[in-house]
Amino acid sequence: MNKKSIVLFVVCLAGLLALQIKFVLPYMNEIAASDLFLVESKDLASPLPISNDMTAIAFSHCNTYIKKDLGEETAVAFANQPTNVWSLGNYEYIVNADAEITPKDAAGSMRHYVCRIQYQNGDDLSGVASIDNWNIEGINGLTDE
Numbered sequence: 001m002n003k004k005s006i007v008l009f010v011v012c013l014a015g016l017l018a019l020q021i022k023f024v025l026p027y028m029n030e031i032a033a034s035d036l037f038l039v040e041s042k043d044l045a046s047p048l049p050i051s052n053d054m055t056a057i058a059f060s061h062c063n064t065y066i067k068k069d070l071g072e073e074t075a076v077a078f079a080n081q082p083t084n085v086w087s088l089g090n091y092e093y094i095v096n097a098d099a100e101i102t103p104k105d106a107a108g109s110m111r112h113y114v115c116r117i118q119y120q121n122g123d124d125l126s127g128v129a130s131i132d133n134w135n136i137e138g139i140n141g142l143t144d145e
Contacts, residue, residue, distance in 0.1 A: 041090040059081070062117055066142065070142075075108070077100040093118070094116050099142070111141055114140045115138075117134055117136050119134055
């Protein structure tokens, strides 16, 4: 490589950096600050664990889903109440609870699970009792894997 190509490379690199700083980053900041990602809902997020009617229903639906997912061959005993439930806002919750899982031909074990669940009908709370109106985003902690 000769000296001219190194200088040209450095100049091009500096030009790309300047374009990014002057044009791309301000545009991305405008998008992030806009209402593009804003979801308006009566259910607000909480950094602290909460307990209300919706969290109790979310806990119940997580347990129903887990029971159905494990099948009839596995006995499951759930705690009476969740350990913690956090609201992510817009009727989306993270449920943290315990369950004793006993497979048909094995000893039972206590599992600490996490379930992420969201109510799909927004502020219309008339269908909260039906599990069909909820979406299980994910469950973790039920298996050794």
